Amino acid sequence: MKRPIAILAMLAVLGGCAAYSLVDAKQQTIGGTYTVEPGIQWSKITDDKVEVWTVDGASLEAIRFYSGMEAGDRLFTVSKDVKLPTYDPAMKASEVMEFVVDSIARGGAGNVEGTALRPAQFGTVPGFRFDLSYTSSDGLWFDGLAIGATIDGKLHLIVYAGARQHYFPKYRDEVERMIGTIETT
Amino acid sequence: MTSARATSLLAAAALFVASCAQTGNIQKIEPGERPTIESDEAGLWMQMDRVEEDLQTSGKVVTDPDLNAYVREILCQLDTSYCADVRTYIVRNADFNASMAPNGVMIVWTGIILRAQNEAQLASVLGHELAHYIDRHSLKRWREIRSTTDAAVFFTFATGGIVGILAGFAAYDSIMSFSRDMEREADTRGLTMMRESGFDPRESAKIWQQLIEERDASDEPEKKSAFFSTHPAAKERSETLAKLAEETDNTGTTIGRERHAAVTAPFRRDWLLDELRQRDYGRFEVLLNQLIEAGMEDGELLFYRGEMHRLRGEDDDAEKAIAAYTAATGSGNAPAETYRSLGLMQWSAGRTTEARAAFETYLAAQQDAEDRAMIEHYLQQMQ
The missing domain is CATH 1.25.40.10 (Tetratricopeptide repeat domain)
Structure with a gap:
């Protein structure tokens, strides 16, 4: 039997034993490729190509900043028994959304849907944006949003998700404001 | 269910049951029968009742009334007398698997319903699982474990690291994998139920053959499916089931391809x-x-x-x-x-x-x- 895992909790442990560090409310550089300017203080853990930021705990809400994803990269790993989709620079926006949605589903979430895929600016770069919803392994509904762009064959992606009740709406405005501050370097 | 809760529940079950495990011949359970409160069987039931409560709110259970009614109808057609004792849960999972808990919780993964090409093939899986319940295979297996190892240690080891929904059942499956004799017994009783309730028993071997073909074509042949991991010797079982179906008086003729296709089409x-x-x-x-x-x-x-x-x-x-x-x-x-x-x-x-x-x-x-x-x-x- 597979071992479904709560997506947010799983992403929270990216980086193994890495400890959280504070993110101050000032411009932050993500992976050397783009910057955002948070308006509040977050806590973060960092892995190779992703930073996970949260305020109340990654099992309740988290924003994940991916930078420089290349061919063959995965959004996360679950276990060696669970084969996850890999990124391909040839993917169109529709296929990037499919890549994200399928990854979340393979991570153990249920009822995963990506909706409202539309063009969006990632800083000054033309990109895409879509909405997410899914249930955790405990049956709790989560909402999310994602915005990204492919620059020189590398995917830069921001995914914010939180429990539909209270936590997603709690930081949504701050996340939207922060998305508005994206600058590619 | 959280990892900690699943682990503690099962460890508690082990401790509880270890303290009062009983011996003796195990008869098949009668319709409507419940274990006496002081028995080790009651301990198993109690713990699985707790896991069932979590299952009901897990978000993985398919609640569509028509689909659930269809599965229950086939189950009840297989043996009317046990119909009220067994609660079926359809769980959204792509793999081919089903499981039977001692308290009457039968879990059927959607991967099975997708792969069953007709009513008879689905009946074959449900009949097999129902046979495990009727013959109290969980209790037999539990007492075998008790006689060979320290159950508390076994439970704690087996559940370590399992997290999330169905963790209790996952742990339960890994511990309670039935013996080859139990599987044969369930095959035989399941086939008899199929025949006597009107389903064509020859479909039973076919679904196994289909699974073998899938496994052989897999990109990861070394990775066994959940069902293969607990049901050994698929080829042998397919051949045995085919032989048994031919040996019996094939009173059952229902295959039910059209109805199965119609009921499952929306999903x-x-x-x-x-x-x-x-x-x-x-x-x-x-x-x-x-x-x-x-x-x-x-x-x-x-x-x-x-x-x-x-x-x-x-x-x-x-x-x-x-x-x-x-x-x-x-x-x-x-x-x-x-x-x-x-x-x-x-x-x-x-x-x-x-x-x-x-x-x-x-x-x-x-x-x-x-x-x-x-x-x-x-x-x-x-x-």
Whole structure:
């Protein structure tokens, strides 16, 4: 039997034993490729190509900043028994959304849907944006949003998700404001 | 259910049951029978009742009333007398698996219903699981474990690291994998129930053969499916079931392909997507071929054949995807997304005229398309 895992909790442990560090409310550089300017203080853990930021705990809400994803990269790993989709620079926006949605589903979430895929600016770069919803392994509904762009064959992606009740709406405005501050370097 | 809770529940179960495990011959359970409160069996039931409560709110249970009524109807047709004692839960999971807990909780994964080509094949799995309940195999297995190891240590070890929904049942499955004799007993009783309740018992061997074909075509043949991992010697069992079916007086003749197809039609697309998401393209291709060969060919299956080739993206997969999408569009019930995928593949192949036509057809067919803005953006990009 597979071992479904709560997506947010799983992403929270990216980086193994890495400890959280504070993110101050000032411009932050993500992976050397783009910057955002948070308006509040977050806590973060960092892995190779992703930073996970949260305020109340990654099992309740988290924003994940991916930078420089290349061919063959995965959004996360679950276990060696669970084969996850890999990124391909040839993917169109529709296929990037499919890549994200399928990854979340393979991570153990249920009822995963990506909706409202539309063009969006990632800083000054033309990109895409879509909405997410899914249930955790405990049956709790989560909402999310994602915005990204492919620059020189590398995917830069921001995914914010939180429990539909209270936590997603709690930081949504701050996340939207922060998305508005994206600058590619 | 959380990892900690699952582990502590089962460890508690082990401790509880270890303190009062009993010996003696185990008779089959009678309809309506409940274990006496002081028995080790009552301890097993109590713990699985707790796990059942978590299962009910897990978000993985398929609650559609028609589908649940269909599964229950087949179960109750197999043996009316035990119908009220068994509670069936359809769990959204692409793999082929089912399990039977001692308290009457029967879990049927959607991967089984997708793969069953008819009512009789589904009845064969349900009958097999019901036989485990009737013959109290969980209790027998539990007492075998008690006689050979320290149960508390065993439980704690076996549940370590398991997290999330169904953790209790996952741990339970791994511990309570039935012996080969129990599996044979369940096969025999299940086949008898099929025959006596009107189902064609010859379908039982067929579903096993289908699984063997899938396993042999898997991209990861070393990775056993959940069912193979707890049900050994599939080939032997398929052959034995075929032989048993021929030996018995085949009073059962119901196969029920049309009804099964009609009842599962609203769900098949989601279940195929669940399977495709596993990215085991060899296995998926065989599954599609089996369904098509069973007479279920339609635009939906051909669409998924195209999706499989599109996602695999090796050698001549691009052209095969385009061919499958094109065939799907001529089959009547192809989903509108067929045209979107066709557009993406044609665009990638540099055929912008064909891509434009496909995207425009998608937008015309899907007036409320969630991604309309992006598809219109694609069309602008191609100008």
